Amino acid sequence: MNYEVVIGLEIHAQLSTKSKIFCGCSTEFGSSANSHVCHVCSAQPGALPVLNEKALEFAIKAGLALNCSINTYSEFARKNYFYPDLPKGYQISQSDYPVCGSGFVNVEDDQGQLKKIRIHHIHMEEDAGKNIHQGMHSYINLNRAGVPLIEIVTEPDMRSATEAVNFLKKVHTALTFCEVCNGNMQEGNLRCDVNLSLRPKGSNQLNTRVEIKNINSFKFVEEAIEYESSRQEKIYDEGGTILQETRMYDADNGETYSLRSKEDAHDYRYFPDPDLPAVQISDSYIQKLKSQL
Ligand code: ADP
Numbered sequence: 001m002n003y004e005v006v007i008g009l010e011i012h013a014q015l016s017t018k019s020k021i022f023c024g025c026s027t028e029f030g031s032s033a034n035s036h037v038c039h040v041c042s043a044q045p046g047a048l049p050v051l052n053e054k055a056l057e058f059a060i061k062a063g064l065a066l067n068c069s070i071n072t073y074s075e076f077a078r079k080n081y082f083y084p085d086l087p088k089g090y091q092i093s094q095s096d097y098p099v100c101g102s103g104f105v106n107v108e109d110d111q112g113q114l115k116k117i118r119i120h121h122i123h124m125e126e127d128a129g130k131n132i133h134q135g136m137h138s139y140i141n142l143n144r145a146g147v148p149l150i151e152i153v154t155e156p157d158m159r160s161a162t163e164a165v166n167f168l169k170k171v172h173t174a175l176t177f178c179e180v181c182n183g184n185m186q187e188g189n190l191r192c193d194v195n196l197s198l199r200p201k202g203s204n205q206l207n208t209r210v211e212i213k214n215i216n217s218f219k220f221v222e223e224a225i226e227y228e229s230s231r232q233e234k235i236y237d238e239g240g241t242i243l244q245e246t247r248m249y250d251a252d253n254g255e256t257y258s259l260r261s262k263e264d265a266h267d268y269r270y271f272p273d274p275d276l277p278a279v280q281i282s283d284s285y286i287q288k289l290k291s292q293l
């Protein structure tokens with residue numbers, strides 16, 4: 001192979017709090033549809049979010065476990081997009097001021113050598129609800145809406161499926177050991193987006209990447225990377241160009257397929273959420289959490 005694979009991961013982990021991130025609704029999995037919904041997480045006019053302190057605590061612990069710097073000042077931001085499972089018309093997330101800054105994890109590469117994979121940052125956000133399509137009807141279940149998540153964003157430092165899977169496994173181990181995430185991948189409590197591009201061996205440039213969304217098993221991460229690398233290789237070999245797009249992995253067929261062309265960040269019109277004050281934490285609070293790890 002004349003190409004080098006370049007991979008960056010975005011990992012979503014559900015924080016194991018009993019209640020949602022901005023309201024008192026339960027986060028219990030598998031309850032009957034819309035049984036954990038209130039005026040806040042169903043976006044009734046005038047309803048105001050209040051940050052769940054436990055979620056903040058778990059996000060900081062996750063950052064400490066992954067060698068991240070912790071920001072004593074962070075802000076929530078609105079990520080605007082229209083989709084039926086997002087009742088407010090925006091997701092409360094973090095953008096310019098995330099709770100955790102850069103970090104790293106050492107993972108084994110294909111030769112069994114330890115290699116440092118850098119984390120760009122970790123931010124907090126709320127999960128969306130779920131659309132369910134049955135025959136002629138579509139339904140919306142808001143039990144997940146407002147469930148606390150962290151998103152761990154890596155630098156594009158991984159060069160093979162092995163490195164990506166080993167990284168994900170280390171993150172899984174760290175988060176479950178610290179008891180900030182239960183790690184149940186079938187239930188979607190840890191899932192990851194794989195960003196992947198190819199470049200000629202020896203080159204330092206970053207080529208157009210494809211994002212493969214929401215993969216919820218180590219095996220599927222490996223399979224999706226293998227498939228997508230050869231798909232892109234074939235396109236380049238035939239003189240074609242890669243489109244920046246979002247793809248899904250179909251585990252039954254072992255293939256990725258196109259979902260939509262990828263939005264750039266500015267399409268989300270991020271701005272600071274005026275309903276939530278900035279989060280300011282002290283060094284002693286961080287030290288206290290560190291001592292509990
Ligand atoms: P977004 O997905 O919101 O547009 P970023 O542009 O910051 O966010 O990138 C998200 C992820 O994609 C990061 O994990 C990053 O390392 C990875 N990434 C960025 N450029 C490339 C590339 N050319 N090839 C592979 N991965 C990339």
Ligand code: MG
Nearest residue numbers: 010193195211
């Ligand atoms: Mg992304």
Ligand code: ZN
Nearest residue numbers: 023025038041
């Ligand atoms: Zn609620």
